[in-house]
Amino acid sequence: xxxxxxxxxxxxxxxxxxxxxxxxxxxxxxxxxxxxxxxxxxxxxxxxxxxxxxxxxxxxxxxxxxxxxxxxxxxxxxxxxxxxxxxxxxxxxxxxxxxxxxxxxxxxxxxxxx
Amino acid sequence: xxxxxxxxxxxxxxxxxxxxxxxxxxxxxxxxxxxxxxxxxxxxxxxxxxxxxxxxxxxxxxxxxxxxxxxxxxxxxxxxxxxxxxxxxxxxxxxxxxxxxxxxxxxxxxxxx
Numbered sequence: 001x002x003x004x005x006x007x008x009x010x011x012x013x014x015x016x017x018x019x020x021x022x023x024x025x026x027x028x029x030x031x032x033x034x035x036x037x038x039x040x041x042x043x044x045x046x047x048x049x050x051x052x053x054x055x056x057x058x059x060x061x062x063x064x065x066x067x068x069x070x071x072x073x074x075x076x077x078x079x080x081x082x083x084x085x086x087x088x089x090x091x092x093x094x095x096x097x098x099x100x101x102x103x104x105x106x107x108x109x110x111x112x113x114x
Numbered sequence: 115x116x117x118x119x120x121x122x123x124x125x126x127x128x129x130x131x132x133x134x135x136x137x138x139x140x141x142x143x144x145x146x147x148x149x150x151x152x153x154x155x156x157x158x159x160x161x162x163x164x165x166x167x168x169x170x171x172x173x174x175x176x177x178x179x180x181x182x183x184x185x186x187x188x189x190x191x192x193x194x195x196x197x198x199x200x201x202x203x204x205x206x207x208x209x210x211x212x213x214x215x216x217x218x219x220x221x222x223x224x225x226x227x
Contacts, residue, residue, distance in 0.1 A: 004157075033214055040123075042203060042217035043158070058214050059115070090157050101146045101207060103215060105157035 001026050004106035006091050012112045013081045021076040021109050023091030031096040032074035033058075033103065034066060036087040043090060049074055050096065081113045116141040116208045120218025128226050133194055135221045137204035138186040144206040147180060147187045148215070152201045161202075162189070191223075199225045 007022045023032065030051050035043040045058030049068040063085060065077045074093075078085060088110050092103040117140040127133045139147075145166035150158035164171045164178045164187065171178050175194075180187040191198055201222050205215040 035217075040219060042118075042120075042219040043215075044217070045214040048214045059216075092157075102148065102160055102163065105150075105159065107157050108155075 003027065004091055004093055004104050006089075006106040006109050008109060009107070010110050012114065013078075014114050015082060017081050018077070018079050019081065019111075020078075021089055021091075021111075023074045023076070023093075023106060024072055025074075025091075025093040025104070026072065027093060027104065028071070029093035029095055029104075030071070031094045032068065033092045033094075034064070034074065034076045035090045035092065036060065037090060037108075038087050046076065046089075081111075083113045085111065086113045087111060116144055116206055116216040118204060118206050118216050118218045120204050120221060122221060123219065124222045124224070126224040126226055127194055129194055129196060131194055133191045133198070133223055135189045135202055135204070135223070136186060137188070137206075137218050138184075139206040139216075140185065141206065141208065142182075142185070144208070146207040147178070148205050149176075149178060149189050150203045150205065150217075152203065152220075154200075158203060194223075194225050196225050196227065199223060 004025045033048040034046040037043045047066040049055045052071040055066045067075045091106045094103045120137045148163035151161045152158045177190045201220045204218040
């Protein structure tokens, strides 16, 4: 099993450009999450999904949109990138409820917005 | 929402000594407290977790303790080794559900040879 994979690994954008980050998991997990990691800030939740076709806002959702059209994929979109969105983005997945809270993380996408 | 504070931000210990990292949380409904280890250039990886119906959990050289009354939990690493050098994050689930984790800001653990 590949676990959680993220595409691309690195990306440089200019202010105002758009892009989509792709997360895929092969563990049949119901829950998927997008976090951003900034120096000295830990990881902050952007959006999450509790199942195919559903999404919800996390702590820092502004400037991002997400979609979960297939259970195994969770897409994070930036419609008009800003320098403040320069960060490392991590996707995670979990079974979700009860004793299955463990979140499995992908390797991250390093995004730079100039 | 949940707020998780983590201390210290940097911890340097001699190889073979013990390391302790402490976290506090604010939401009394939180009931799941994982610890993640992140090595340079990689995603966080779960090393141990504890649920609110347990006060202590141990796995070889690492242990976690939870004090629900005081709303704090700690990570203990004994007999530290060079491969323990990494950034460690504590976290708590928000509102008691599986709708994401709130992370502390991380502790950079340095093992001195």
